[in-house]
Amino acid sequence: MATCVNLVKLSVGTEDVAGLAAWQANRRAQTDDGxxxxxxxxxPKREAEILNGGSIYWVIKGVILCRQxxxxxxxxxxxxxxxxxxxxCxxxxxxxxxTPKRAFQGWRYMAxxxxxxDLPDGRQEEEALPPELTKALADIGVR
Structure with a gap:
């Protein structure tokens, strides 16, 4: 049985998690089944591992903020x-x-x-901090 592996990907041009959600609500960002x-x-060469419960972790403004x-x-x-x-997804x-993440091209595997x-359920709907503050806090280890 294959183990699990995740992907990490930059969300280029996205300002925050809400912006990524708005883009994904756009019909152009969806499959034929929505x-x-x-x-x-x-x-990905590690397709079986990705499809064994893997997620894509989105990097927004230099910080991993969400996954799918x-x-x-x-x-x-x-x-x-x-x-x-x-x-x-x-x-x-x-x-x-x-979690801070330096810029890279394409996607990367992540164990x-x-x-x-994941943030606890009670924090999933919190209003996000400004991206610069989120990155500064993540850089010093405050999550």
Whole structure:
């Protein structure tokens, strides 16, 4: 049986978790069956591990702030004929303890033991701090 692995991905152009949620509500960011998805050029080699309970952890303004369970990987062909991977996720963003993450291109694998913990249910709906303050607090270890 495959172990689990997560992905970590920059949410480029997103200001906060609400902005990511708003983008995912846009029809262009959804599959034909209405699920949120992110299209990327590279197909994960560790597909079985990702689909064994993995999540995508979203980096917003240099900080991992939320995650989504990955449901499946769909093939998409671009207008240029190039095969791409649509990472299809369960709707809804789960807020996690703010964790600094340096910029990188594409996505990266992340072991479950390295993943930030989910915020407790009572904190999932808290109003977010400004991104700069969230990053400064995360940099000094305050979550």
């Amino acid at each position: 699920l949120p998805r992110h299209v990327t050029r590279m197909w 369970l990955i449901l499946r990987l769909d093939e998409r062909l671009g207008e240029d004929g190039i095969r791409r991977c649509a990472i299809v 369960k709707p809804g963003l789960i807020r996690v303890a703010a 479950p033991e390295d993943a930030p913990v």
